[in-house]
Amino acid sequence: MTEQAEITPDEILRRLPHRFPFLLVDRAVDYVEGQSITGIKCVSAADPYFPGHFPDNPVMPGVLVIEALAQTGAILMSKTLNADIANTVIYFMGVENARFRRPVRPGDVLEMPVQVVASRRGVFKFKGEARVNGVRCADAEFSATSAQRQA
Incomplete structure (x- = not known):
């Protein structure tokens, strides 16, 4: 089990295919x-x-x-699987039990702890929260899988 203090913006760009304006994670911390x-x-x-x-x-x-939240989970999957994003893409599969509790506004710093709750046959199931200043704004359970990138 590997723990890393911070995942930099450069590493996120290497691990996710998303780019501005659709890249929604600036950095990540507390990777296990x-x-x-x-x-x-x-x-x-x-x-x-x-x-x-x-x-x-x-x-x-x-x-x-x-x-x-899903992009945060994709970073976790990419690192855990040591996925080569030149050949692999991670697909968001579904979301359940999503709840929105507080608006997120300009100037907020969104903290998104995400944890794996199950992993079976290439499908990861996650539970995540979105918080601002420790106050929960949203939470959801979601799933993702990886597949070979199509040419």
């Missing part, structure tokens, strides 16, 4: 191989969804909070 990780997203007023969601009351769309 095959078990858990915490993603960090610094929410900025410059993020492209705020002008339309909502102009006078900017709120990060809940579906993007869930996507940020």
